[in-house]
Amino acid sequence: MSETVGASANGTYDVVVIGAGPVGQNVAERSRVAGLSVAVVERELVGGECSYWACVPSKALLRPVIAIADARRVDGAREAVTGPIGTDGVFGRRNRYVTDYDDAGQADFVRGIGADLVRGEGRLDGVRRVVVSGSDGERVLTARRAVALCTGSDAVLPDLPGIAEAKPWTNRTATDSSTVPARLAVVGGGGVGVEMATAWRGLGSSVTLLARHPLLPRMEPFAGEMLAEGFRKAGMDVRIGVSVAELTRPDPAGPVGIVLDDGSRLEADEILFATGRSPRTGALGLETVGLTPGSWLEVDETCAVRGAEGHSDGEWLYAVGDINHHALLTHQGKYQARIVGDAIGARAASRPLDTAPWGAHAVTADFHAVPQVFFCDPEAAAVGISAAQAEEAGFRIRTVDVDFNEAQGANLYADGYRGRARMVVDLDRETLLGVTFVGPGVSELLHSATIAVAGEVPVPRLWHAVACFPTISEVWTFLLRAYRDAAGAVSA
Ligand SMILES: Cc1cc2nc3c(=O)[nH]c(=O)nc-3n(C[C@H](O)[C@H](O)[C@H](O)COP(=O)(O)OP(=O)(O)OC[C@H]3O[C@@H](n4cnc5c(N)ncnc54)[C@H](O)[C@@H]3O)c2cc1C
Numbered sequence: 001m002s003e004t005v006g007a008s009a010n011g012t013y014d015v016v017v018i019g020a021g022p023v024g025q026n027v028a029e030r031s032r033v034a035g036l037s038v039a040v041v042e043r044e045l046v047g048g049e050c051s052y053w054a055c056v057p058s059k060a061l062l063r064p065v066i067a068i069a070d071a072r073r074v075d076g077a078r079e080a081v082t083g084p085i086g087t088d089g090v091f092g093r094r095n096r097y098v099t100d101y102d103d104a105g106q107a108d109f110v111r112g113i114g115a116d117l118v119r120g121e122g123r124l125d126g127v128r129r130v131v132v133s134g135s136d137g138e139r140v141l142t143a144r145r146a147v148a149l150c151t152g153s154d155a156v157l158p159d160l161p162g163i164a165e166a167k168p169w170t171n172r173t174a175t176d177s178s179t180v181p182a183r184l185a186v187v188g189g190g191g192v193g194v195e196m197a198t199a200w201r202g203l204g205s206s207v208t209l210l211a212r213h214p215l216l217p218r219m220e221p222f223a224g225e226m227l228a229e230g231f232r233k234a235g236m237d238v239r240i241g242v243s244v245a246e247l248t249r250p251d252p253a254g255p256v257g258i259v260l261d262d263g264s265r266l267e268a269d270e271i272l273f274a275t276g277r278s279p280r281t282g283a284l285g286l287e288t289v290g291l292t293p294g295s296w297l298e299v300d301e302t303c304a305v306r307g308a309e310g311h312s313d314g315e316w317l318y319a320v321g322d323i324n325h326h327a328l329l330t331h332q333g334k335y336q337a338r339i340v341g342d343a344i345g346a347r348a349a350s351r352p353l354d355t356a357p358w359g360a361h362a363v364t365a366d367f368h369a370v371p372q373v374f375f376c377d378p379e380a381a382a383v384g385i386s387a388a389q390a391e392e393a394g395f396r397i398r399t400v401d402v403d404f405n406e407a408q409g410a411n412l413y414a415d416g417y418r419g420r421a422r423m424v425v426d427l428d429r430e431t432l433l434g435v436t437f438v439g440p441g442v443s444e445l446l447h448s449a450t451i452a453v454a455g456e457v458p459v460p461r462l463w464h465a466v467a468c469f470p471t472i473s474e475v476w477t478f479l480l481r482a483y484r485d486a487a488g489a490v491s492a
């Protein structure tokens, strides 16, 4: 199925983008805004992992689960939640959000911005050349200005005895299945593990979560601790500090036998491996431009790939989104993509680039202000760096922790509200390095913290950013008061 829409006569474009996930589409869009001709190569569905097997379906499955949990926390509303979750409704909703795995709408978007969509598998074939293999053969695309690699990442499965026989779920099965396994084992305590454990527990599975390390190891430790507590309350069996040693599934339609490294055994109807990602760079022709196939791609502040052949004549190869391993998140990849499209446009027009920190052509936020939300019960939301990371980086910091169970806005949101927040302050500049919130409904709070961190807003000025009464945002007042009190205690 090789489809090219409005193809340039000789396959020559200013920009060739490989991968039409959220990131590739944004590089294409900004390049078009810069007046450049663009081809976008896609081998599967326009929209990528994010639209069909990651962010969108996972949140579509999670939202009903969280909505029920929220209702159960409110006297009067609780009584109205009387029956089991409607799995048909949840799966139908998920299917709606993934447009029944039909990419026509997103393909129209690509055409609508005036880019050519080339269906097939793309790979580099030397500097500024891309070969696309489709069902009707191969064609060569030449890029006058730039090639942007936006091919994303795949689930990693550990090399364990019996893993192939066990036919484990990955993020794909965990998000596109419409059958609820009676018993689901989830391996991995990162983002996919905690969110999919929450979703499938809410859908009715009996879930065992097997994590080698504390949950969400890249967040402040209290985030993982509060999630583990919430999960146990929801009836999950959470086991931390364990590894899977071996799997068996003699009958493909039967249960999976799981042996742990401590010798204990359990059985599940399905097992999900949520054990990280690998870059889709194995068959991208990287060796034809002096790079190593299968590796994450190292990039500079404009996302130009370091070490690619041909850059001495001007940067032409970019790696954007998951494959540069800065932050495996859709919003962060789209942020990079906007900057890359603008940088390609500026370079094409021989305009100077602004690559200073926080400049228009530098992905500075990737290193200082990455926001992330895990949509579990409770929600965990953080931006910037943790206290441990700040100390390791040599900052002189003050860490401020508050339980904001008493905030009126939080209590009105949920009876018996339990929430915790941490703010890490750089004492030399009196600005925030990182903020973490854990509690029901905190996800929509995170952008306030992102603005404070990315904007380097001085703490004294934050006192003038008044939180509405009664909202969960009143946590900010709790944090600022605690910071002021701690400062007083130190100077006293
Ligand atoms: C279960 C799950 C939930 C997630 N939830 C969130 C979330 O809530 N929020 C968030 O920000 N992030 C989330 N993420 C991360 C997010 O999915 C990724 O960061 C995002 O998809 C990366 O976008 P991308 O465009 O780089 O890659 P992708 O979305 O993977 O798109 C890459 C595209 O390139 C195509 N491609 C690959 N190789 C080739 C080739 N050789 N030729 C042609 N086309 C090719 C692929 O088919 C695909 O369409 C989640 C991830 C998972 C697994």
Ligand SMILES: NC(=O)c1ccc[n+]([C@@H]2O[C@H](COP(=O)([O-])OP(=O)(O)OC[C@H]3O[C@@H](n4cnc5c(N)ncnc54)[C@H](O)[C@@H]3O)[C@@H](O)[C@H]2O)c1
Pocket (backbone or CB within 6 Å): 158, 187, 188, 189, 190, 191, 192, 193, 195, 210, 211, 212, 213, 217, 242, 243, 244, 274, 275, 276, 277, 327, 328, 329, 372, 373, 374, 375
């Ligand atoms: N809401 C969100 O923003 C969201 C949700 C899901 C995923 N994501 C992103 O997608 C990416 C992939 O998520 P993920 O959870 O697959 O990866 P991850 O790297 O976040 O977590 C994987 C976890 O699996 C553990 N692990 C690795 N090998 C193991 C093994 N053999 N046995 C047991 N545990 C093992 C690791 O220690 C780690 O804690 C992440 O970067 C994440 O940020 C984001």
